[in-house]
Every structure is written in C-alpha cells, then in structure tokens.
Amino acid sequence: MTDDLAHELALLREFGYTHLDMRAQGEVRTAPANDGGGDDWDELEREALACTKCRLAKTRTQVVYGVGNPKADLMFIGEAPGRDEDIQGQPFVGRAGALLTDIIKAMKLTRDDVYIANVIKCRPPDNRNPEPDELVACRPFIRRQIDIIKPKVIVTLGRFALQSLLEKGFSITAVRGSWLDFNGIKVMPTYHPAYLLRNPSAKKDVWQDMKKVMTELGIS
Numbered sequence: 191m192t193d194d195l196a197h198e199l200a201l202l203r204e205f206g207y208t209h210l211d212m213r214a215q216g217e218v219r220t221a222p223a224n225d226g227g228g229d230d231w232d233e234l235e236r237e238a239l240a241c242t243k244c245r246l247a248k249t250r251t252q253v254v255y256g257v258g259n260p261k262a263d264l265m266f267i268g269e270a271p272g273r274d275e276d277i278q279g280q281p282f283v284g285r286a287g288a289l290l291t292d293i294i295k296a297m298k299l300t301r302d303d304v305y306i307a308n309v310i311k312c313r314p315p316d317n318r319n320p321e322p323d324e325l326v327a328c329r330p331f332i333r334r335q336i337d338i339i340k341p342k343v344i345v346t347l348g349r350f351a352l353q354s355l356l357e358k359g360f361s362i363t364a365v366r367g368s369w370l371d372f373n374g375i376k377v378m379p380t381y382h383p384a385y386l387l388r389n390p391s392a393k394k395d396v397w398q399d400m401k402k403v404m405t406e407l408g409i410s
C-alpha cells in the first residue's frame with residue numbers, strides 16, 4: 191500500500207468510516223454552477239488587495255483574498271489569516287489548513303474544487319480575535335465574493351465566520367450541524383479546524399456535518 195493510500199484510509203477511519211464501497215464511482219467533482227470570474231471578480235480582488243479600511247492594513251504582510259474555484263458549488267469560510275497565511279497570501283495553509291484539506295479530501299473533493307476564504311482578509315496581530323469594527327469593514331468583501339461565486343452550499347468554520355456572515359450572535363454549539371440560510375444559500379455551520387486540533391473527539395461531529403453537505407451536493 192502506498193503512503194498516500196494508507197494516509198487516506200487512516201483519515202477516513204478517523205472520520206468514522208468503518209466500510210468502504212469499492213464499486214466504481216461516478217464523477218465526484220462539483221460541477222461549475224455559474225459563470226464566476228470575469229471583470230467583477232478581478233475588480234473585487236484588486237480592491238481587496240489594496241484595502242486600507244481598517245487598522246489591520248498597517249500590520250499585515252499580505253491580504254489573503256481567497257483560493258480555489260470561483261465557480262465552486264461549495265465554499266468554506268473561516269475567520270482570519272494566521273501567521274502562515276499572512277506570509278503565503280493564501281487561506282488555511284497552516285496546521286488548521288492541513289486539517290481542512292484532509293476534510294475536503296475525505297469529502298472526495300480537492301481544494302481546487304471548492305472556494306476557501308475568510309471573513310477577515312488580513313491577519314490580526316498575534317492572532318487575536320477580530321474586533322467588531324474590523325469585521326464590519328471587511329464584510330463587504332466576503333459578501334461580494336459569495337454574490338459572484340453563487341455557491342450552492344457555504345460551510346462556516348467556527349463562531350466568528352458564522353456570526354459575521356449572518357450578523358447574528360449564534361452559539362456554534364447550538365446550531366452546528368443544522369442548515370441555516372444566507373440570501374437563499376444553504377449554510378452549514380461547523381467547528382473550526384483549529385478547534386478540532388485541540389479537541390480531536392469533535393472530528394466526528396464535523397464529519398456528520400460534512401456528510402449532510404455531501405448529500406446536499408449529490409456527492410456519493
């Protein structure tokens with residue numbers, strides 16, 4: 191068995207799989223659902239990269255706009271870039287990012303199939319929590335990204351992403367795993383991968399949530 195395969199199997203076991211259906215499977219990549227891209231997208235990215243609307247502009251190394259398929263059916267939304275993301279200019283590339291990548295793989299997708307972004311585009315110094323005025327200043331970017339991408343499903347990762355996107359003080363433990371709505375788009379709130387690194391026993395809950403997302407998107 192290759193190391194890659196062994197790793198995938200260990201991962202699936204960790205996410206609660208006990209049996210694998212080895213029959214040939216159909217196409218599992220998400221189908222492009224819209225036109226995405228284009229002038230609006232490029233203009234939005236240019237605006238974000240030049241943004242100085244809040245104090246985080248002074249301390250950031252790079253704006254972390256987002257990565258993946260701008261025509262994705264599935265969008266993951268996190269909180270804010272950490273140190274690794276600030277250096278590399280991409281969301282979820284540190285330890286929590288590696289776990290998110292594993293979750294995406296367990297869903298039979300790749301990072302290129304989905305779109306990954308944060309509600310805050312610049313790193314808060316020392317990874318402190320985002321301030322309310324920073325969340326307000328940055329919110330138009332994630333909203334416009336969603337408007338252009340038009341995903342079928344959004345997965346919010348952790349409390350800040352959920353609360354900032356839906357502008358409501360939800361308790362993550364209360365609503366995790368139940369469908370919410372954002373402008374007609376289904377939203378699945380789940381735990382942040384950084385929380386899973388500290389609380390591995392919660393991975394099972396996240397996997398239950400991701401199974402609902404897979405069913406919604408027709409990924410079998």
Ligand code: URA
Pocket residue numbers: 268269270271272275280281282283284286287308384
């Ligand atoms: N945590 C987040 O919420 N986003 C990142 O991009 C990295 C870590």
